[in-house]
Amino acid sequence: NAGVMQNPRHLVRRRGQEARLRCSPMKGHSHVYWYRQLPEEGLKFMVYLQKENIIDESGMPKERFSAEFPKEGPSILRIQQVVRGDSAAYFCASSPLGRDEKLFFGSGTQLSVL
Amino acid sequence: GESVGLHLPTLSVQEGDNSIINCAYSNSASDYFIWYKQESGKGPQFIIDIRSNMDKRQGQRVTVLLNKTVKHLSLQIAATQPGDSAVYFCAVSEEEQLIFGQGTELSVKP
Numbered sequence A: 001n002a003g004v005m006q007n008p009r010h011l012v013r014r015r016g017q018e019a020r021l022r023c024s025p026m027k028g029h030s031h032v033y034w035y036r037q038l039p040e041e042g043l044k045f046m047v048y049l050q051k052e053n054i055i056d057e058s059g060m061p062k063e064r065f066s067a068e069f070p071k072e073g074p075s076i077l078r079i080q081q082v083v084r085g086d087s088a089a090y091f092c093a094s095s096p097l098g099r100d101e102k103l104f105f106g107s108g109t110q111l112s113v114l
Numbered sequence B: 001g002e003s004v005g006l007h008l009p010t011l012s013v014q015e016g017d018n019s020i021i022n023c024a025y026s027n028s029a030s031d032y033f034i035w036y037k038q039e040s041g042k043g044p045q046f047i048i049d050i051r052s053n054m055d056k057r058q059g060q061r062v063t064v065l066l067n068k069t070v071k072h073l074s075l076q077i078a079a080t081q082p083g084d085s086a087v088y089f090c091a092v093s094e095e096e097q098l099i100f101g102q103g104t105e106l107s108v109k110p
Helices: none
Strands: A005-007 A010-013 A019-024 A031-037 A043-050 A053-056 A065-068 A075-079 A088-095 A109-113 B010-014 B019-025 B032-038 B045-051 B056-058 B062-067 B072-077 B086-094 B097-100 B104-109
Touching: A010 A019, A019 A031, A019 A088, A019 A109, A031 A075, A043 A065, A043 A075, A043 B097, A075 A088, B010 B019, B019 B032, B019 B086, B019 B104, B032 B062, B032 B072, B045 B056, B045 B062, B045 B072, B072 B086
Parallel strands: A010 A109, B010 B104
Antiparallel strands: A005 A019, A019 A075, A031 A043, A031 A088, A043 A053, A065 A075, A088 A109, B019 B072, B032 B045, B032 B086, B056 B062, B062 B072, B086 B097, B086 B104
């Protein structure tokens, strides 16, 4: 049973470009969460999704950031017109039940904005 | 709102010694607690969890202690090994979401 898969592992973008981060949850998990982590800091919640629905996006910036979890395919975190401050590690997690249960994390995508 | 904090940002121990990492939380209604380990360049890895109806739970070389009276959680690692070097996060449930602490960096000296 494969774990949470994230790709790409590393992503380099120039300011103003778009970044797309993908996450495939563990098999059987229908709850997906995105977190951002800056160097030497904790995990900051961004968004919580179930299939085809955004449940909570309270941690996501109102502009330039969007997330989806379509019926088929991986969850996508999209960052438009990236700025240097977007540089961070972005982790996806999944769970089989609700959001206050054990989360299984992927290896993350390290986004670097030049 | 919830605040989750760790008492020490860094902890250095000698190989073979026991390690204790602490976590304080503020919401007395929190009923589920998890410890994660994050190695450099990797995602957080589940270590152990505990629910509020328990005050102690043991795993392989790890023990989690929960003191609801003072809202304190600790992770004990027995016979610490170099492979235990990582950042350890506590996560606390509050209003149907997990809140993560800042993390404690554990460094094991050979």
